[in-house]
Amino acid sequence: MSKTNLLVDIGNSNISWKIGDCYSSVSIKDFQINAIPQHQISTIACVAHHELIQYFVNPTIIKPNPYKDLVFDYNLAQLGVDRFLGLVAGYDKYPERDFMLVDIGTFVTIDIVRNKRHIDGGITPGIYQLQACKTFIGKDSQRSWRLGTENMLRDYLEKRCEAFDGKILITGGSQKMLNIKQGEYHQNLVITGLEITNGK
Template sequence: MKLLIDMGNSRLKWAVENQGQLAGGIAVNNGLLSAETLRQRWHALPPPSCIGIASVSAGPLLALVASMAAELWPDARIIQAKSQKQAFGVTNAYQQPEKLGVDRWLALIAAHRHYPAAACVVDCGTAITVDLLEANGEHRGGYISPGLALMKQALAQGTNALPLIDSHYPDQPAQSTEAAIHSGTLLAARGLIEHVLATRAAPSQLLLTGGDASIIAEHLNIPAVIDSDLVLRGLAIAVEGQA
């Protein structure tokens, strides 16, 4: 059994992988992470043979997770995933491959393994990242924009009067400020994704992951596959290659 940990900008997701099957745990917001929280989540798990960690940044939270994993399972090997120039059939388009976010890299690996076709991989999280992948595993590069929550926060913090909202409204011209913010941020995300796909020379399947994937998918005019565990699936592949 392997323990897989995906540390994003806003929350920690984890799952156990056993004979190719993932069983996910409940995600924890980064602001709530503590030694006691992790101990409560993990103490009843069977000892893993290895622990895979994907973290978008180094810092105290990564150190906390690594130390708790070592405390609970001192015999388990800890593997921290890194973006590479080429691995698992995928070629990284970045001139400095290590600068590609590890979550994006792992999502590309999983897309190539589990959805073997040209793909547009969109992570709808704190940031919205869009990556283009050819059927042969060649990464064409990508785009980054603020996620829905960050767009709303920017409006609230950058103006004197606009509110920070967390409500849903119909997808139509708005008749209130709150509804206008909701619709405007969704259309910004939708416009980015649909424009990128429209510029592709050949058809690409659209893969969505991240916390806002289902919200954004509802407003797209293009069919999408939602795979909330795409990064964890990529981490499982990366760990498999090193275990």
């Protein structure tokens, strides 16, 4: 009899989990221990707030490892587990197609796979980090700053997507800021990657 496995994604700003078909996500600042569903084991992807691991039963901490025949353009010891699991999810879905993974969270990461080879597309600050790096005294100036930074990040991402000839996978907590017609939007590819590496 298989044990009840809770899949957990501990990010910079949010913590998400899935058990069976039930998915939940909450900001780190709003996280409460009693919200965790009952489980017998847990499989965890953690990029920050490692102190939260203690609240999960029998945790297995996932680290990036070689995956099938995907060649990584990165030292796996330095690749964030969130990026790794997103790539696993994309590669599992499109093993014979080129794809670009855009994760719009606290940080924005872009990862590309061409001909089964991973290409690092870079890391940028997310929208809230950009907006927090400058404050203005007047409300109008502050509003203009928010508008400008959002437009700047959106324009950058749209241009990257338009220039890419292949599948585009979009995930992350701020994914709604981007409206890419040819993009596939996914709730949480880190959790999907955990499902794949754990055989669901």
